[in-house]
Amino acid sequence: MVLLNSISPNLKLHPGFFVYIIEAIVMERKEEKLIWYLEQLPQAPVPFDFSFQVMDRIETRRRRGFVFGNFKKLAIVSLSVVFLAMVFLTDLPLFPQFHMSNFSGYRRVELKFCALSENAKTVAVAGDFSDWNALQMEKGNDNSWVITLKVMPGKYQYSFVIDGDEWVPDPGSPRQVEDGFGGVNSVLVVNGG
Amino acid sequence: MTDKSDREIINEVLNGNRDLFCFLVRKYERPIFNYIFRMVRSKSDSEDLAQDTFVKAFSALNKYDDSYEFSTWVYRIALNVCRDFFRKKKMFFFSLSAPVGDEDESELEDFIPQNSFHDPDDVVLNQELRVSLEKAIGGLPIKFREVIVLRHLEGLSYDEISSVTGLPVGTVKTYLHRARKKLQDELNDYLE
Numbered sequence: 001m002v003l004l005n006s007i008s009p010n011l012k013l014h015p016g017f018f019v020y021i022i023e024a025i026v027m028e029r030k031e032e033k034l035i036w037y038l039e040q041l042p043q044a045p046v047p048f049d050f051s052f053q054v055m056d057r058i059e060t061r062r063r064r065g066f067v068f069g070n071f072k073k074l075a076i077v078s079l080s081v082v083f084l085a086m087v088f089l090t091d092l093p094l095f096p097q098f099h100m101s102n103f104s105g106y107r108r109v110e111l112k113f114c115a116l117s118e119n120a121k122t123v124a125v126a127g128d129f130s131d132w133n134a135l136q137m138e139k140g141n142d143n144s145w146v147i148t149l150k151v152m153p154g155k156y157q158y159s160f161v162i163d164g165d166e167w168v169p170d171p172g173s174p175r176q177v178e179d180g181f182g183g184v185n186s187v188l189v190v191n192g193g
Numbered sequence: 194m195t196d197k198s199d200r201e202i203i204n205e206v207l208n209g210n211r212d213l214f215c216f217l218v219r220k221y222e223r224p225i226f227n228y229i230f231r232m233v234r235s236k237s238d239s240e241d242l243a244q245d246t247f248v249k250a251f252s253a254l255n256k257y258d259d260s261y262e263f264s265t266w267v268y269r270i271a272l273n274v275c276r277d278f279f280r281k282k283k284m285f286f287f288s289l290s291a292p293v294g295d296e297d298e299s300e301l302e303d304f305i306p307q308n309s310f311h312d313p314d315d316v317v318l319n320q321e322l323r324v325s326l327e328k329a330i331g332g333l334p335i336k337f338r339e340v341i342v343l344r345h346l347e348g349l350s351y352d353e354i355s356s357v358t359g360l361p362v363g364t365v366k367t368y369l370h371r372a373r374k375k376l377q378d379e380l381n382d383y384l385e
Binding site for chain 2: 027030031033034035037038039041042043044046047050051053054055057058059061062
């Protein structure tokens with residue numbers, strides 16, 4: 001600094017300026033050295049059969065994809081055939097049963113049978129709405145038996161079945177028709193409105 | 194090795210000549226393997242991940258955009274493969290800003306014999322410095338480690354690093370500057 005001031009007395013330089021310059025040069029040199037060290041780091045050697053391993057994996061993956069793809073198609077076709085066979089050849093309930101509401105057309109109808117005695121062990125109802133299969137009714141109070149049906153609006157013949165063998169028309173139904181076997185069936189009319 | 198360009202090889206592979214992909218693997222296996230090893234610092238993991246990289250590249254070859262160099266594209270796949278590796282390793286926490294992996298030991302010593310063919314008096318390559326360098330790199334946050342390895346170990350340009358990482362060039366330079374500063378602080382004794 002003395003030298004510089006002697007050269008140019010008008011040049012007044014703060015001592016810190018030179019410290020700053022020197023530090024900057026030192027930092028730059030350190031960075032250059034660091035970069036040089038980094039660039040000298042040895043490369044990791046590649047396994048000698050690396051490319052073969054890669055190509056082998058690619059081929060295995062390709063073959064697996066081919067087999068799996070074909071297997072998937074075969075599985076889908078087979079399952080579809082089995083399902084269709086079950087739908088058409090069996091009576092299994094393969095489709096979900098949806099809950100019906102008034103908006104879909106079904107109506108709830110309660111049928112009630114009042115037994116004259118307490119001797120009846122079971123009471124069922126059979127009719128057009130059940131393909132004449134007997135539907136068991138629930139015993140209520142005062143010797144009555146009830147069942148709630150969901151039926152579409154229309155006209156249905158029906159009869160009660162006492163203890164599995166005595167067919168009795170509904171005494172509470174005003175409509176009756178001959179059943180073709182010498183007896184009568186009751187008629188249930190369900191309105192659409 | 195073939196005289197065909199990367200693009201020509203890729204077109205032939207896409208046309209059904211799958212075996213030609215081997216040429217691309219052999220051409221880029223060294224830089225990709227080195228990059229992955231420098232990131233994950235495990236020999237067995239880097240072998241698996243490097244294979245994953247090339248298998249993924251093959252699978253996605255029909256999506257390769259030839260406006261980029263193939264090398265840049267493969268580096269990008271390798272970068273994402275490494276990030277996925279770190280993500281799984283950490284399981285619950287992953288951040289590009291946090292250092293990951295075992296910073297204490299490098300498996301590079303498994304690769305290079307202790308009595309290296311280099312002059313043991315050579316300050317640059319003496320074992321102590323090499324181990325310290327690798328430890329310092331391993332201690333960098335992932336986002337810094339990526340740019341340091343790509344720039345100074347793999348020799349990519351700023352633009353290439355920007356393409357690989359998806360970062361703007363300015364950010365690449367900033368990350369490099371900060372990464373070097375961290376390394377300088379760690380290795381000050383060797384830089385005097």
